[in-house]
Each structure stands twice: as C-alpha cells, then as structure tokens.
Amino acid sequence: MQKQEILSKNQKIILDLIEKSDQPLKAYSILFDVKKKGINAPLQVYRALNKLVKIGKIHKIESRNAFIACKNSKCQIAKATVFSICESCEDVTEIHDHKLSEHLRDFKDNKGMKYNKYNLEFFGLCKKCI
Amino acid sequence: MQKQEILSKNQKIILDLIEKSDQPLKAYSILFDVKKKGINAPLQVYRALNKLVKIGKIHKIESRNAFIACKNSKCQIAKATVFSICESCEDVTEIHDHKLSEHLRDFKDNKGMKYNKYNLEFFGLCKKCI
DNA sequence: TAACGCTGTGTAATAATATAACATATTTAA
DNA sequence: TTAAATATGTTATATTATTACACAGCGTTA
Ligand SMILES: [Zn+2]
Ligand SMILES: [Zn+2]
Ligand SMILES: [Zn+2]
Ligand SMILES: [Zn+2]
Numbered sequence: 001m002q003k004q005e006i007l008s009k010n011q012k013i014i015l016d017l018i019e020k021s022d023q024p025l026k027a028y029s030i031l032f033d034v035k036k037k038g039i040n041a042p043l044q045v046y047r048a049l050n051k052l053v054k055i056g057k058i059h060k061i062e063s064r065n066a067f068i069a070c071k072n073s074k075c076q077i078a079k080a081t082v083f084s085i086c087e088s089c090e091d092v093t094e095i096h097d098h099k100l101s102e103h104l105r106d107f108k109d110n111k112g113m114k115y116n117k118y119n120l121e122f123f124g125l126c127k128k129c130i
Numbered sequence: 131m132q133k134q135e136i137l138s139k140n141q142k143i144i145l146d147l148i149e150k151s152d153q154p155l156k157a158y159s160i161l162f163d164v165k166k167k168g169i170n171a172p173l174q175v176y177r178a179l180n181k182l183v184k185i186g187k188i189h190k191i192e193s194r195n196a197f198i199a200c201k202n203s204k205c206q207i208a209k210a211t212v213f214s215i216c217e218s219c220e221d222v223t224e225i226h227d228h229k230l231s232e233h234l235r236d237f238k239d240n241k242g243m244k245y246n247k248y249n250l251e252f253f254g255l256c257k258k259c260i
Numbered sequence: 261t262a263a264c265g266c267t268g269t270g271t272a273a274t275a276a277t278a279t280a281a282c283a284t285a286t287t288t289a290a
Numbered sequence: 291t292t293a294a295a296t297a298t299g300t301t302a303t304a305t306t307a308t309t310a311c312a313c314a315g316c317g318t319t320a
Binding site: 062063084093095097103104107109111112113114115117118119120121122124125126127130 | 192193214216223225227230233234237239241242243244245246247248249250251252253254255256257260
C-alpha cells in the first residue's frame with residue numbers, strides 16, 4: 001500500500017488542473033490558469049510541482065519541461081518512468097511495460113553504480129502523424 | 131561508414147571545448163569560456179550546440195540542460211542515448227550496453243507508434259558517493 | 261554571369277524556465 | 291508547549307533558450 005499523502009491547498013489546485021489535462025502542461029501555462037484561484041507567482045507553482053513530482057502524482061517530461069499526471073494509481077512512484085513522445089503533434093503517453101521495466105530495474109553498468117531512479121523517453125511519430 | 135561532417139569555425143571551437151571536458155557543460159558556461167575566441171552571444175553557442183547534437187558529436191543531458199561529448203566514435207548517432215547520472219557529485223557517464231540497446235531498439239508499445247529515437251537517464255549514486 | 265538555395269555568422273532584444281531570499285503561517289511530533 | 295517540518299506569499303533575480311533582422315560564403319544551375 002502507498003502512503004496517502006495529504007495535499008495542501010495549492011498542491012490540490014495544481015494537481016487538479018494537471019489531472020484534467022491528458023497532455024503535459026508547462027509551468028507558466030499552469031500559472032496562467034491558476035491565477036483565478038489566487039496563485040500569483042511562479043514559485044508557488046514550482047513548489048507545488050516539485051512536491052507532486054516527489055510523491056509521484058505527476059511526472060516531469062524532461063525533454064519538454066512539462067508536467068503530466070501519473071495515471072497509474074498503483075505504482076505512484078517517481079522512480080521509474082517511460083514515455084513515448086510524438087515529435088509532430090507532441091502527444092505524450094506514459095508507458096507501463098512489464099518486461100521493459102524488469103529489464104531497466106535489473107540493469108547494472110560496469111562501474112558499480114547504484115541506481116534508484118530512471119527516466120526513459122521514446123521519440124517518434126504517433127499513428128495519427130505517420 | 132559515417133558521413134564526415136565538416137564543421138564551421140564556431141562549431142569547431144565549441145566541440146573542442148566540450149571534448150576537453152569529460153563532464154557535461156552548460157550553454158552559458160560554454161559562452162563564458164569561448165568569449166576569448168570571439169563568440170559573444172548565446173545564440174552563437176546554441177546554434178553550434180544544436181548542430182553538434184544533430185550530427186551526434188555531442189548529446190544533451192535533458193535533466194541537467196547540459197551537453198557532453200559522445201565518446202563513441204563508431205556510432206555517432208544522436209538517436210539512442212543512455213546515461214548514468216550521480217545525484218550527489220553530478221558525474222555523468224554515457225552507457226553503451228549491447229543487450230540494453232537491443233531491448234530498447236526492439237521495444238514496441240501497444241499503440242503502433244514508430245520510434246526513431248530514445249533517451250534514457252539512470253540516476254543514483256556513483257561508487258565514490260555511496 | 262546571375263539567380264537561387266542552403267548554411268553559417270553577428271547582433272540586439274526578448275521569451276521561457278526556474279530559483280534565491282525573506283517574512284510569516286500552519287501542522288506535526290517530541 | 292516548544293521545536294521542527296512543511297507550506298504560504300511576495301519581490302527580485304538567475305538561468306536557459308529563441309525571435310527577428312541583416313548579411314556573407316558556397317555550390318548548383320539556368
Ligand atoms: Zn506514472
Ligand atoms: Zn502525433
Ligand atoms: Zn554517444
Ligand atoms: Zn558521485
């Protein structure tokens with residue numbers, strides 16, 4: 001079982017917005033949208049985003065500087081993420097592939113490094129854009 | 131065989147600098163270093179960086195907004211990159227693992243997406259930092 | 261030769277992304 | 291009930307990256 005995190009006011013507002021979008025949102029577009037709810041400054045947004053990433057409610061798409069909700073209620077980890085990104089329409093999908101996860105979890109380099117996290121981004125063209 | 135790209139003056143200066151560092155460099159730190167060579171503006175740096183990424187001479191570490199030289203003279207592709215990143219000392223190493231590459235190359239999602247590129251970043255603690 | 265496309269350069273201005281620093285409030289735990 | 295941890299609000303600033311414009315050099319080709 002996962003620890004049930006209790007979210008603060010700002011965290012709830014921002015998570016709510018991100019969950020309503022099925023595509024990644026950028027910090028300043030979030031800021032624009034939550035101004036009507038009384039969140040006025042970038043830092044308020046970034047603080048909430050950082051927390052939400054930390055507890056696995058959202059993920060950051062590093063190559064896009066954007067944030068997407070995690071749909072996988074079971075895992076709730078920010079530690080092992082895989083995304084596919086369409087370079088034409090910018091559609092992003094989180095991938096949960098058991099075999100791939102196993103492979104990545106078990107990966108060992110030859111330098112004795114201890115991993116606790118990874119992020120994998122696939123780029124290409126989605127079915128609509130081919 | 132790879133096409134031998136002929137680099138321009140600015141591209142050479144900046145590749146040279148990045149190749150001399152075994153760790154990723156940030157764009158504005160590069161800018162600072164190449165001012166003595168007559169490169170004065172961010173855009174001159176970013177233009178060279180973009181080209182060097184495109185031809186596979188360097189890679190961008192997305193989670194760090196930094197650029198590292200590709201040591202793998204044989205591949206010279208910007209299309210399949212794997213890095214390990216120490217979250218304590220920020221040491222970055224490019225990983226070339228045949229089995230992992232195969233696995234990633236062959237990965238198919240269930241949405242019919244056609245991939246032409248991926249980037250994988252492992253995070254953890256290196257031997258020195260454990 | 262002249263016209264064109266392509267790539268690169270130089271410069272100024274600005275956009276987009278993210279954090280530092282400070283003061284205060286609220287919740288949690290010893 | 292005091293202390294620690296977490297969250298808030300605000301201002302200012304740092305960092306990362308692009309737009310827009312003018313022009314130079316090179317190879318193709320009409
Ligand atoms: Zn997820
Ligand atoms: Zn698409
Ligand atoms: Zn490489
Ligand atoms: Zn380290």
